[in-house]
Amino acid sequence: MMKKKLIAVALTAGFTAPAAMADVTLYGFLQGGVESVKATGAAANGGNEYASRTRVSDQNSRLGFKGTEDLGNGTKAIWQIESSLRNFEQGGVNDVNQSATFGTRNTFVGLDNAELGTLRLGQYDSAYKVFTSKAADNLMGDTTADTHGSSSIAGRGEARLKNSVHYTTPNWNGFQAGVSYGVDEDRAADANDASRKTKRDRWSLGAAYTLGTLVIAAGYDRQADSAGYGGSTKTNGKKTAYWQLASSYKFDFGTTIAASYEKGSYGNTAGSDLKQSGYTVAVSQDIGAAVVGLSYNKLGNLSNAANPNDYAAKQWVLGARYNLSKSTSLYGYYTQIKNNAAAKVNFANNPLVVKAAAPNSDGSFNNNLSAGNKLTAIGAGLKIAF
Template sequence: MWVSQETMDMKKLMVLAIAALPAAAMADVEIYGKMTGEIARNKTATATYPDNSAGQTAGSFGATTEIDSASGVNSHIGFRGNEALGNGLKAIWQLEQGIDFTDGGSGNTFATRDSFVGLASDDWGSVKLGRISTFQNSNMEYVDPWTYNGNTHVNGSNIFTRTDGRVDSAIRYDSPTLLGGLDFALLYGFSEPGNGQPKQNTFNFGVSYNWDAFTAAYSYLNYQNNNEAETSPALGQRFELMYSEGPLYLAAGYQQTRGYGGNLWPAANPGFDTLGNTNYKTREAELTASYSLGNFTPRLTYAYGWDVDANGSKQSDTGYKQWVVGTDYQISKRTMSYVSYGHVKYGQNVPFYSGSGTDSEYTLGVGVSHSF
């Protein structure tokens, strides 16, 4: 193939320009990420009830099959780096975004995941400013090691971890490791709309302790002015315990939430016929176990949500039961394949978008994931 002299000269200039970059500048920037592709068979609220305006009957759409990037949990690309400032102090930064390659990338934007700038020291810890994860999102979720699309699928613990996420306009402090295994973090997110609207700031405290094969963690989350009158906060507390020794992995979690309205579980109609316009409390527990056999890691998760308290009274048949079973197969150090099946059964008084209740969700997913 003939190549013009102009093209050759341009390539030479590009090589020279890259070679001329300071070595330190290039070394300070790390590019990392993960790409996950999954083909899934779904019967979930978001997959089968995309529009409630026509008053569909529960299950009338049946199940759907799709190929997606599992962008809710896994697919992402990031850039991060640091600069030594002297006396053990360094500047730190990160820009990270989720990737969805199933819709032509039309929804991809920058800084959708943890993106911040800050200062760090081995002596006193770190301070970050930006869009930052809560403690349970970054330091917990031991009960949810599954690979899945957390936005729409139930072949993972998307119900139990539904309050996990990131906070805009946030400042977060992370301590150094103390007493041989103690770590804690404080986060505050500013949401002050003005124009007479109340503040809806976020506060989060988390602590964990690691000793030998055990790790215990606790998180407290407070969303200010959550109810309709905007006078009461939404609260969440979670405790998790994890044991990992050799091929055996065990994790248990328990959480309580308090809020306003009816959007309790992902499948629930935001109107929530039986619980709308109420102050509610939830209690849930989850167990996960896995055992590695060579390159295979079979895994099982079971979650249970008790009936909901609304305005101080227990509402019958408003809980859920979920189980997930599957296995990972480690193809190489950075490439993994998996298959998983998740099923959720809701109480009779947890209406789907049709409002009929007595329904369930499931997802069967097969995928491959590569880290870089």
């Protein structure tokens, strides 16, 4: 830790002299691997598929700086700047022509008090995401085989909120809670009435209780003026909402079991709200310096849709990690996602992308992998944390 702080201070000194913060830490990890991926099953219906190929993939690598300053009376000023290093293997530009930029991950200023809690202002993970993830046994998190994300099966209500305020309570004998509010600074036009402005602000609540190796968590997330499946349409008076229950427990002999249930509700301008539930079950086992895990994730029917079962999907993940040291590990995985006819679940990290013929105005390309595909990925790699 001391080496990290000395390096961070040296880097900071290159920009500001003298360094103002009393405690600055450099942290992050690099994680990359080789994998074989493909998406098949949509061509029969005229859809786009992803031809089988081998690729070298960054697995959600990141770099961050964080610091504190003691203000006295048990209060500290806190700050963090965290940047994505995703796609370092291709110069920081991903498959849809999006470039990594500074401060793209959790970046904030705030105050922390042991008795009053923590307040953050900036860009940060929602309380829904922070607390429900405490109970997840997501062994392959941050890899292509990650099961959590807004376009995945599990954790569809998770978000990193821009222009947001977050409060987290102190830890009261194992119980902790939080609330997030993301403001809508754009106030875009209503999809059905250009003369009206929407207010797509977002509230997020989360709580977790920890007793030894038992964790029980819950979350609720609500985005206003948001209609359609996934909340993609800006419409006054509608909302997208999620709630989730999750729990995990680790036995003395090294076995961890985890389960979660999540339900989403999507405002519908043409009738009753669309609703969809999903669940995940996972088990992992410690074997010396290694851990092996298996998970099954199921996304159910989309109720009140014309063909509810067409939106269902499921995912299997088999993965393992082997710790070479405290900061370096090897990993490997196999995962398969099976989408029904109208479902478009993709990998949370390194999604399979069939590029559009022409870019958007911002230079990016649409991810137009078709509904109904079966995606598979098998890979292995190395993670080095610092």
